[in-house]
Amino acid sequence: MQHKDINEDIRWAQINKDVLRSMENPRKAYWISVGICLALLSLAVIAEIYQYNVGLGPTNLNWPHMWGLYIATFIFWIGMSHSGTLLSAILHIIHADWRKPIYRFAEAMTTFTLMTAGLFPIIHLGRVWNMYWVLPYYSDRGIWPNFRSPLVWDAFAISTYLTSSALFLFIGMIPDLAICRDNTRGWKKKLYTVLSLGWRGDDRQWRNFRKTYLIMACFLIPLAVSVHSIVSSDFAMSIMPGWHVTTFPPYFVAGALYSGCAGIITLFILLRYFFRFEQYMTLPILEKTCKLTFAIAMVWTYLNLIEYSSVWYGHDTVAKELLIDKFTGPYSPYFWAMNILGSVLPFTLAFEKLRRHIPTMFAVSILLNVGMWLERWMIVSPTLAMSYEPFTHTVMWASWVQWFIVIGSFGWFGLLFLVFVKIFPSVSMYEVKEMIFHRRHLANKDIAAVMHRRSSDPQPSEGH
């Protein structure tokens, strides 16, 4: 059984070769996946064109249910984005070096899930063509957006987060892009030449690079936490039962990290297979990710129970009736499914045997995300179905238009992601080298002494 996170004897040139090869000849499954994503995306395009022309009527959204799957899926995707930051920024700061082979695609996931999530508030608008009105741009009539509205905060938060995480992804890639530049030809070489910003790997560049990367990481962490807190304000700032919940910001952040980690497991397994990354995306790393997911799942479960009990023991009868209805009403199958998938299923991650069984983990990770998607839906819809005015209590089931767009968003995300991992190195070459170096030379010695040194200083003895 493999116990080491990575084969410490691997040659650096081999790393370069393996990663660069991944960008040339993936398995056939890669292309099948691209095809599936394209098909899913085209469903969404069809639905969106229809919806754009006719209006929001065919979605089955209705008079109490002004929001539906779009907003639920929006939160889901925003949530997915958080784990990229967790892996790349938080684990970077706390020096958890096992993240190194997998943080790149996680960070890419962050960027692309944000790009997917950001579409949903736009798609759900009644008048999409006026979407830019939520941005504060100079208008000679003195018209500004309403800064009190959480939706405007969303616009700021998401655009900031997207910019920052994209920048973070890009900065972290610069040394690898230089490797690509040096090993490719044709249009790719031109692309990498431009993107690598003249990286030569000299000492000053490395020092500045390290500083910048660290600063970005520090900047990104509070940003990530705030983004999902702000998204939770869409609900927490409202007056509706089941929405105006004080614990929503941490609850949302926990849920976000949870679904993000599950998403990382899924993509981990896919990439390992597509690009034959068994050497880098190893089972011990998968195990560590699973443990992390399990911990976060427990935090989420705890916050979930807090929410139930604070409603149960509170005096807000309407919210309490809503909670009872969630457990027993028309949405209860989904509500129970969410609780089982979100709080019970993660216990599979506690068993080493299961953790090391890749097909199981693949299924579990997807099911966990199904649970987390249900969670978002169970936040949005039951409240709309059963709020203060009894006369408006109705249940809404989404139509094919909503489903197509929701499903298509997975195609859109998948396509962006797959194109990215094909064009850019999805395993950070220079950081894997660092990892191997440190492990090989320092693992058995006194870590404290190592930490005293600048751990990021490259070793001149082995170049790349």
Added chain:
Amino acid sequence: MSLQNILQDWSKYRKGNEEGGFHDYEHLWGLAIDLNKCIGCNACSVACYAENNLAVVGKDKFAKHQEMHWLRVERYWDEPDLGEQAVSDYQSHGASFLPMMCQQCMAATCEPVCPVAATYHTPDGLNAQVYNRCIGSRYCSNNCPYRLRYFNFYSYYEDSWPAPLNMQLNPDLTVRDKGVMEKCTFCVQRIRAAKDVAKHEHRELQDGEFTTACAQTCPTQAIVFGDLLSLHTAGKAESTLSTLWRDQQVELGRTEQHKQNPDKRGYRVLEGLNTDPKVMYLERVREV
């Protein structure tokens, strides 16, 4: 928006806070609905369709709850205040009707959440909805505890008004297109017209000079429309509506009314949410 404007707005706001009351308002349009008189006949609702160009959506869309009735008459089969009596073999106390139109809340929950400020509070105390500005995020409707905001899920103008039905459309207001939120305006076009006439004649607007379509047509005169400004501002001519509110000891700006005479029937729906609605209902009376 310049810095100067911001400062001006701020000092105005601060001044208003210091002075208290409703001195910034020109009017505070409100309603009183006597459930003792309301018979649930639906005349108000149809009058509203006629006055405000409300789209008829048809059975299929109605089945999906995509209808557009700004004024709906809710019907319940039980009454909490009746207690055990409601449980019997027959509906022996009849039905309970509740006409619900936009409550024109003073602390409207719909207003702060609109990302583009398409809904805002006017100097008349109304929650105005600017159709042109609305982008259709529908947050306002989600955040309305009364669920009194309706969304144009389709463009209705072809299906709802086949010629020559379109000739009936009231030219004083628009026909809303898809993607826009709409709701009861307290017949703002009638308010506007009456104000214009008063201004033209160099006089103040008189109480009872005009009324909303629902109040006008009500066969039992259960709906009273008017200006509430005199309820809270000295020196304003007392309107019928203000008198009614005063008599019922219902005040704006409260989450719970402290009535000297607890027998008074005035109440506001979901008052405890502090939305501060400007529609007062008078409790239904029951012989036991």
Added chain:
Amino acid sequence: MALDKIKRRDFLKIMGWGGAGATLAGCDMPTTVTLEEGKEEVVSYLVPEEYVIPGIGVWYASTCQQCAAGCGVHGRVREGRVLKLEGNPESAVNSGALCQMGQSALQTHYNPDRIQQPLLRSGGALKKVSWDEALAQLQQKAGGRSAWVTGTISGHQAVLLDAYVKATQARHYPVEVVGSPVWNRVCQDMLGDANPRLRIDEADLIVSFGADFLGTWNSPVHFSRQYARFRQGPKRGMLIQIEPAMTLTGANADLWLAIRPGTEGVFALGVANVLVDRYQTSIAGLPADAQKAIRLYTPDHVKDITGVSVDQLMKVAELLKKRGNSLVLAGSTAEGHSYGYQSVASIMLLNILLGNVGKTLQANVHAPAQLAPRVGNTANLVAFAEAAAAGNIDVAFFYGSNPLYLAPQSLGLKGKLDKVGFKVALSSFMDETTAQADLVLPLASALEDWGSHVGAYQNGELQVSIQQPLMEKLYPETRGFGDVMLGLLKQRQVREFALYEDYYAYLRNAVAAMPAALNKAGGNAWNNALQHGVVALNAGSGALRPRAVSLPQPEMAAGDDGYPYHLVPSARLGLWDGRHANIPWLQEAPDQITKVVWDSWVELHPTTAAKLGVARGDTVKIASKAGAIEAKVYVYKGIHPDAIGVPLGQGHDEYGRYAKGRGVNPLSILNDTKDQTTGELALHATRVQLSRTAGKPGDKLVLMGGSESQLGRKMVATVKAEVFARSEGDA
């Protein structure tokens, strides 16, 4: 406004008006010639027509024609279009209010399914013809014995119709299904006034046996106005409604009692029995069989027959005795049985015993005979069917009534009509009767036509309500009813009408020529009439002379004969008898009780539903001896377990895009039972059996709203009457 004081804002406003005026010139108005018609002349609104100020609405008075109550309306006219109707405050009927049917008269007028040209049947199909051809055809055919089937008709239209009927020796059959013919007959027999003045506002207690006076009974808007006074302080009246299925009035009752259909009279006699036994009311003056009936129906006996508990009966009797002025009413559910007359008479007996006559039931004013309404009923429908079957009718005219829709299948009217040689429909819409006609004369809408009306129910104050056009005709090839009648009269060379160029001239002359003694206002009668919309007439009223009639023991239908349930076809303020089914506003306006839209439904009591194993939205088949219909179920406790309620109004085979093929018509499956005294169709006497069926796939029962319970939240809050009495009453 001095020139130097014009502010930028005002300037823009003025410019705005100018701009608006200029824009309006482009709109295609019914009064302007448009380019589409091929005449390249656009009449600019910069030179507006007389009385038209662009952008300014002007209100004109007219009369609502949506039901026979005759409410006065004001119509808002802007740029030549009528946009909104409001009640005419000067009308004694509605005092400024209007019901939803009145509000939606606009959609009858602007309805997209109106007939725009005369149609003549040739080769089996109706083909467009000109008015000249149509009238020529009519002149040729109209020689024989003719019959007129109309709705309730009054005023000067009735004068013209009478003249024509007289000139052609025709028969006139006014037909209405929603009405109170038995009540009127009983009032005539027992009070000496067919339409006594009801003082709902003066009553302290109203006991109504199915009289839906807030919804469909005689003059609902007027009664609603009275009801508001009845309910307000200082002495708030109490309302008890006794009926098998809840009506709008029942929904507003303080006490709603479900009674087994057809036993209303028994209950009334039971109340009389208690009044005699316990409260020493004297019945010495009553006819012997009435006395016998009262003695027969002891509370226990009544309980067995009616299904209402003894306690409730005692309570009603006690309230009637103790609670000041009372008023007892009887509506269609009491009337609609073979012994309907006895039932209503028994109920009316209570008014006499309680001394209500002269207090809450007062003598009413009556219009001069020639203007008085010819109130429709179903006995006329039966009579017409019989005359048609006997082959006694060569030409039948239909106006304002749709007998083929209203008549039960058991009457066989469709087959009988085939024996009528030539059928002429004067109609605005292709309804079931019009579709069978040989000649269709398209009428102008009520908002385009002249007329005068006298409501069937007057409120102690006689008014003729004037109907004037609120806009130009939408379709030039339509004609007003008065104009058509005048044309027909001229064909017949009735001399006294030959002078008048059109109905307007006739009406104007007739109103202006009203004797000064009759016309209260005096002065320029015509201008006054147009301005106010009503002409108040002097009319005396006598006094009511109560007189009990004999009450032979009614024969109640024995056993259920395999048909266990009573069918209650209930009229609704909305679609009425089906005439408003083509109005989209009213189809979309939810039913007041069930909140169902765009459909028919079957009301079932929860125990009935449980017995059948059905729930809301399931489809059941309702079969009588005469036929069967299918509709979806609405379950609630506002109906007697032995009864099922199906609303009138839907189930049209014709009648335009909004009505056609929607829901079912309960009238179609009624048995051929008649009230033995009046000959009225017994609308509530049909027994049916119920069975569950699959229903049409994809067809749902659509209701407005969700939860029917307030869930303990204070939506509709309630106070007890004693609290009300403390705060707003005289206690």
